[in-house]
Amino acid sequence: MRKSKAPYPSAFRQQIVELVQAGKSAKELSKEFGCCTKTILSWVAQASIAQAPKSSIKVGLTTAEGEELSRLRRQVRQLQMERDILAKATAWFAAKGEKISTPSSSS
Template identity: 50%
Template sequence: MGKHHNPYAPEFRAQMVELVKAGRSPEELAREFEPTAQTIYNWVAQSDRDSGKRHDGLTTAEREELTRLRRENRQLRLER
């Protein structure tokens, strides 16, 4: 199993996405920086979902809302 890494800063993620959109490959960026190429591909896909270019998953806002609702639901079950 891979090593655990603290989440990358949103600014760093955005910078990696912009570099890919400017023509750099995720593999090239993975060699230069720490995240794997797959991680960078995932960030680009999520960015495309958030901007409406892709519709194959949840946007970041939808994912955050789902997490909040699940937490609230768990708390309500405990209180009941």
């Protein structure tokens, strides 16, 4: 009967996953640390599922789609904040009675 190998410590698995996410290949890491390439890829897949937002898991989005959705939501929040700042600045200048020069109005 085959003797089962003790599981890798979670800190070790997390370190390997971070190295893969940083750009190292699973094959390189398997040679360097002596664990199976398939095992490393399994850890990376498990980590991406665990890190994915709950809403994208429910909808059935892939990891890449979930990441893009998160990026786009951050971008929308940033643009809304910029719009709000510009609206407040416009209101402030309007209250002072000053005209705001824009590139199109300087003809």
